[in-house]
Amino acid sequence: MADIKALAEELVNLSVKDVQELAKILKDEYGIEPAAAAVAVAGPAAGAGEAAVAEQTEFTVVLKSAGQEKIKVIKVLKDVTGLGLKEAKELADKAPDAVVKEKVSKAEVEQIKAALEEVGAEIEVK
Numbered sequence: 390m391a392d393i394k395a396l397a398e399e400l401v402n403l404s405v406k407d408v409q410e411l412a413k414i415l416k417d418e419y420g421i422e423p424a425a426a427a428v429a430v431a432g433p434a435a436g437a438g439e440a441a442v443a444e445q446t447e448f449t450v451v452l453k454s455a456g457q458e459k460i461k462v463i464k465v466l467k468d469v470t471g472l473g474l475k476e477a478k479e480l481a482d483k484a485p486d487a488v489v490k491e492k493v494s495k496a497e498v499e500q501i502k503a504a505l506e507e508v509g510a511e512i513e514v515k
Contacts, residue, residue, distance in 0.1 A: 448498045449515045452480065452487040456509030465504045 403411065415421040455462040459481060467477035470490060480487050489512070490501060498514055505512050 446494065447492045448495065449491045450489040450493060450498055450501050451485075451513045451515060452483070452489050452505070452510060453485045453513050454511040455481045455484050456511060458509045461508035462505065462510045465508050465510070469501050469504060 452462075452466070463474070463477045463481050466472065466480055466489065467474055470477065470480070472480065480489065489505075490497075493501070502512055502514065
């Protein structure tokens with residue numbers, strides 16, 4: 390099986406011209422209509438001389454408040470960070486500027502946010 394990570398790395402580093410060529414090949418040879426993907430990648434770079442605006446892919450989750458159920462928040466922090474109980478408590482005590490996790494994907498941010506808000510914590514995503 391092909392090395393998926395290497396393939397993903399190659400796709401991410403394609404130029405706008407290469408993306409358009411790939412879209413043409415996918416359509417002509419395989420009958421796949423990748424118009425939405427091509428527009429999403431090529432769209433921001435279409436302006437003459439303008440820098441491409443990249444969509445944010447890594448986020449930082451910050452605990453702003455542990456809320457009324459601090460013990461429950463500590464347990465969730467322990468689960469989502471992999472910290473020990475003592476370290477999770479220290480993290481909760483650092484609110485409002487406690488960095489829960491850095492460089493996380495949007496999907497992981499949503500899971501962390503849902504888990505912490507469910508137990509009454511207030512978070513900020515940067």
